[in-house]
Amino acid sequence: MIELTSVSKYYSSGFLCRKRAYVVNDVSLAIRKGETLGLAGESGSGKSTLARMMIRLVEPSAGRIVFDGIDLLALKKPALRQLRPRMQIVFQDPDTSLDPRLTIGASVAEPLVVWQKAGRHERDDRVIELFGMVGLQPELADRRPFELSGGQKQRAALARAIALEPEFLVLDEPTAALDLSVQAQILSLVQVLQKRMNLTLLFISHDLQLIGRMSDSMAVLHEGRLVESGKTDAILRRPSDPYTIRLLEAARESEEWFGKDK
Amino acid sequence: MSLLAIADLSVQFESRSGTVPVLDHIDFAINTGERVALIGESGCGKTVFGMSVMRLLPSNARITGSALYAGRDILRASEREMQQIRGKKIAMISQNSAFALNPVLTVGDQIAESLTLHTSCRGEGLEREVIRLLTSLGIERPKENMQKYPHEFSGGMRERILIAMALACNPDLVIADEPTSGLDALVKAQTLRLLKSVMQDRTLLLITHDLGTASALASHTAVLYAGEIVEYGPTHELFRHPMHPYTQGLLASSPSAGFHPIPGMSPAPGQVPHGCRFCPRCSSAMDRCNSTHPSLKKSGNNRQVRCLRYD
Numbered sequence: 202m203i204e205l206t207s208v209s210k211y212y213s214s215g216f217l218c219r220k221r222a223y224v225v226n227d228v229s230l231a232i233r234k235g236e237t238l239g240l241a242g243e244s245g246s247g248k249s250t251l252a253r254m255m256i257r258l259v260e261p262s263a264g265r266i267v268f269d270g271i272d273l274l275a276l277k278k279p280a281l282r283q284l285r286p287r288m289q290i291v292f293q294d295p296d297t298s299l300d301p302r303l304t305i306g307a308s309v310a311e312p313l314v315v316w317q318k319a320g321r322h323e324r325d326d327r328v329i330e331l332f333g334m335v336g337l338q339p340e341l342a343d344r345r346p347f348e349l350s351g352g353q354k355q356r357a358a359l360a361r362a363i364a365l366e367p368e369f370l371v372l373d374e375p376t377a378a379l380d381l382s383v384q385a386q387i388l389s390l391v392q393v394l395q396k397r398m399n400l401t402l403l404f405i406s407h408d409l410q411l412i413g414r415m416s417d418s419m420a421v422l423h424e425g426r427l428v429e430s431g432k433t434d435a436i437l438r439r440p441s442d443p444y445t446i447r448l449l450e451a452a453r454e455s456e457e458w459f460g461k462d463k
Numbered sequence: 464m465s466l467l468a469i470a471d472l473s474v475q476f477e478s479r480s481g482t483v484p485v486l487d488h489i490d491f492a493i494n495t496g497e498r499v500a501l502i503g504e505s506g507c508g509k510t511v512f513g514m515s516v517m518r519l520l521p522s523n524a525r526i527t528g529s530a531l532y533a534g535r536d537i538l539r540a541s542e543r544e545m546q547q548i549r550g551k552k553i554a555m556i557s558q559n560s561a562f563a564l565n566p567v568l569t570v571g572d573q574i575a576e577s578l579t580l581h582t583s584c585r586g587e588g589l590e591r592e593v594i595r596l597l598t599s600l601g602i603e604r605p606k607e608n609m610q611k612y613p614h615e616f617s618g619g620m621r622e623r624i625l626i627a628m629a630l631a632c633n634p635d636l637v638i639a640d641e642p643t644s645g646l647d648a649l650v651k652a653q654t655l656r657l658l659k660s661v662m663q664d665r666t667l668l669l670i671t672h673d674l675g676t677a678s679a680l681a682s683h684t685a686v687l688y689a690g691e692i693v694e695y696g697p698t699h700e701l702f703r704h705p706m707h708p709y710t711q712g713l714l715a716s717s718p719s720a721g722f723h724p725i726p727g728m729s730p731a732p733g734q735v736p737h738g739c740r741f742c743p744r745c746s747s748a749m750d751r752c753n754s755t756h757p758s759l760k761k762s763g764n765n766r767q768v769r770c771l772r773y774d
């Protein structure tokens with residue numbers, strides 16, 4: 202469904218812009234249709250930048266990205282715009298996923314309006330349907346983001362992201378700010394939607410337990426480079442890269458704290 | 464003897480659409496040397512609880528009840544008295560380290576500021592104290608780093624600086640609001656180890672939705688649901704043998720323990736059921752749970768639970 206070849210992103214500085222700070226360095230990977238790729242790595246490792254390049258919210262400095270047979274980087278603005286509804290993103294921070302000035306009903310309806318997907322009445326019905334799909338009570342449609350809990354905001358952001366029935370969805374640490382029960386709810390919802398809509402997913406998290414639960418294959422990013430990629434089960438059973446091993450140990454350490462004597 | 468004893472604390476917010484109750488008749492005490500975690504879903508009122516103890520809630524908040532600190536009701540203290548308590552006696556590490564620091568002051572100046580406000584440290588002694596604090600929190604090259612601005616640090620470093628600021632005046636009670644949220648797995652593990660060592664002999668109120676953080680740091684844990692405490696007990700007992708169906712569900716939601724979410728959603732403030740507030744989502748519910756509101760009762764040694772099954 203989506204394939205990256207030697208994708209890099211750097212920011213230039215210094216004399217004649219000769220100094221290059223690589224944020225993402227020579228990354229190649231692919232996600233098959235209907236599958237989930239888990240992307241792990243510590244904060245600042247370039248996960249979000251890589252994800253944004255995959256849907257061309259950020260311009261890569263080098264490399265090639267093919268989305269469903271289309272050379273993404275060769276597209277001009279209008280053609281790219283035509284492709285937009287097919288790829289969507291949910292951000293880490295529920296507060297940046299939604300426009301604070303709009304009610305969440307309006308936020309969810311907005312892509313339908315922009316893409317003229319439905320007449321007024323059908324649109325209202327569709328918004329109610331979307332609210333149902335993500336488990337939001339329709340009465341909440343009139344509220345603004347600050348009047349909602351973090352879990353409700355992420356549900357609304359998810360409803361907005363699936364409104365146009367995308368084929369590829371990026372989830373950038375969607376539950377980092379949520380507690381366990383809400384996290385489990387939203388992620389099992391994602392899995393249901395994935396099956397129903399045959400979604401291809403990029404799931405970003407620094408929590409390897411979650412990656413294990415959510416993904417078919419996974420990749421680990423460290424200082425912008427891919428240090429590990431392959432089937433999730435195999436990597437979690439036998440990580441080969443020292444950095445992945447440290448991440449796994451940190452995950453185990455926090456596990457061990459459960460039930461340990463004080 | 465409790466360092467902080469909160470009785471019958473309720474908090475409501477006045478808004479255009481009416482009054483929204485957030486916390487309901489909370490009874491809660493922390494003894495000197497205890498590290499108590501307050502856990503619960505996002506939006507359940509954990510931050511509001513911490514802010515009401517600090518008396519930092521916005522003006523549309525209505526607070527009732529009492530909070531005795533060293534024999535004094537801080538809910539009725541004047542703003543002048545509160546300035547003596549805040550930072551010096553009770554210090555808070557606020558949620559979201561990106562916003563909690565002043566972006567235009569060097570971190571050295573910010574730590575020095577709270578020291579000047581509450582202690583007699585001045586001049587060279589002041590600088591020595593800032594350096595000592597930064598060093599104790601594992602910040603290398605403190606002399607160089609104290610000249611830097613908050614944005615020059617990573618999230619984990621900023622969290623350490625916030626901890627240093629909170630400890631600056633050697634407070635009796637530290638309130639830490641989500642000290643590890645937003646940190647990645649490696650930095651979180653580091654920060655937890657550090658917090659564990661600096662909080663060893665201190666009294667801590669830890670506010671978190673992260674069970675790993677609670678179990679790493681807290682001697683006792685209180686579980687908040689829909690504005691009420693539903694369970695309280697020694698942390699490791701509570702996690703090993705959760706009594707309240709909500710706590711049981713929370714633990715079963717962990718990715719390593721089945722990843723089974725609790726069905727349904729917690730009620731919106733002001734729309735709580737009449738009987739047990741967890742009833743619509745509870746798999747152990749009985750007929751009377753619908754109509755009878757359970758109270759928080761002692762159960763065995765040291766534990767409390769709000770559930771009719773244990774009556």
Ligand SMILES: Nc1ncnc2c1ncn2[C@@H]1O[C@H](COP(=O)(O)OP(=O)(O)OP(=O)(O)O)[C@@H](O)[C@H]1O
Binds near residue numbers: 212243
């Ligand atoms: N416009 C920019 N100019 C310079 N550096 C940048 C820019 N955008 C991002 N970076 C740097 O790129 C690195 C990777 O950033 P990115 O946000 O992709 O990381 P991340 O893995 O998503 O981290 P987090 O988990 O904290 O969100 C960081 O060091 C960041 O400072």
Ligand SMILES: Nc1ncnc2c1ncn2[C@@H]1O[C@H](COP(=O)(O)OP(=O)(O)O)[C@@H](O)[C@H]1O
Binds near residue numbers: 350503
């Ligand atoms: N100033 C305010 N006015 C109205 N409601 C508020 C205000 N501050 C917080 N709330 C509400 O109080 C509840 C608890 O919020 P908060 O303490 O931030 O939760 P937590 O820290 O557990 O995530 C939420 O439902 C929130 O919407």
Ligand code: SF4
Binds near residue numbers: 743752771772
């Ligand atoms: S009182 Fe009843 S509904 Fe409430 S938690 Fe206990 S068993 Fe469940």
Ligand SMILES: [Mg+2]
Binds near residue numbers: 293373
């Ligand atoms: Mg990110």
Ligand SMILES: [Mg+2]
Binds near residue numbers: 641
């Ligand atoms: Mg909070």
